[in-house]
Amino acid sequence: MKKERKIGGHAIPQPLIDRLLRHITMTPSGCWEWNGQRDKHQYGLMAIRHNGKEKPNFVHRIAFSLFHEEWNGASSVLHHCDNPPCCNPLHLFAGNQQDNVDDMMSKGRHGYKSHPGEENGRATLTVEQVIAVKTLHSQGVKNIPIGEQLGIPRWKVAFITGGKTWRNVTSIKQGLAAVSQESRL
Ligand SMILES: [Zn+2]
Numbered sequence: 674m675k676k677e678r679k680i681g682g683h684a685i686p687q688p689l690i691d692r693l694l695r696h697i698t699m700t701p702s703g704c705w706e707w708n709g710q711r712d713k714h715q716y717g718l719m720a721i722r723h724n725g726k727e728k729p730n731f732v733h734r735i736a737f738s739l740f741h742e743e744w745n746g747a748s749s750v751l752h753h754c755d756n757p758p759c760c761n762p763l764h765l766f767a768g769n770q771q772d773n774v775d776d777m778m779s780k781g782r783h784g785y786k787s788h789p790g791e792e793n794g795r796a797t798l799t800v801e802q803v804i805a806v807k808t809l810h811s812q813g814v815k816n817i818p819i820g821e822q823l824g825i826p827r828w829k830v831a832f833i834t835g836g837k838t839w840r841n842v843t844s845i846k847q848g849l850a851a852v853s854q855e856s857r858l
Contacts, residue, residue, distance in 0.1 A: 690739055692719070693732065697760065704759035707732045715757040715828050736760035737767065755838075757828070803833055810834040 696719075697705040707717025710729070717732030737750040740762035754764040802823060809819045810833075820830040832838040 689719075689721070689735065693736060693739065693760065699761075702754070702756075703761060704754055704756050704764060705736070705761040706756070706758045707760055711758060714832075717758050717760060733757075733760045733765055736762050737765045755829070806830055806833045 696709045697707055699705055707719075709732075710718045712718055712731075718729040719732050719735060720727040721730050721735075731750070733752065734750045737760075749768060750765050751768050752759060752764055753766060754761070756764070759765075802825060805823055806819055806825065809822070810816075814822075816827055816830045816834055819825070819834070820827045823830075829838075
């Protein structure tokens with residue numbers, strides 16, 4: 674018997690896949706960006722009807738659930754691509770918050786970039802960029818001018834300065850140590 678897929682305890686109707694695919698823009702970097710409603714952190718939101726009531730659900734969680742059988746809804750769904758509106762199932766993985774930090778640290782060490790087009794803001798940040806954000810922030814520079822100066826979208830800057838991402842990178846020394854350690858392997 675096929676396992677029933679659920680979001681937040683609610684079964685997902687099959688037409689949801691069509692609905693999902695109608696409202697995304699596929700970017701050159703491979704991200705599927707949600708065109709519809711987003712929350713303040715740019716995560717896509719989709720209303721799902723349950724018992725006659727519509728409730729907003731995170732699109733990336735819906736996408737993950739639709740395309741990855743093994744997820745039971747218990748853990749977080751995280752982005753490899755560091756792009757909140759993205760719901761490409763291949764860019765998503767299930768994990769906890771520590772996995773999220775580890776994943777971004779490893780991307781920083783590897784200089785992982787999904788696409789060379791840094792200016793579009795979709796590429797994952799390097800450790801050096803994160804350190805630059807933190808350095809400016811510690812000097813009292815606000816998020817918007819930091820973003821403009823470094824060419825990084827405001828929401829990414831806000832995630833870093835607000836401690837939501839890249840918490841493990843606290844100094845230039847630490848960042849460089851991580852990079853050099855990786856290059857020796
Ligand atoms: Zn993506």
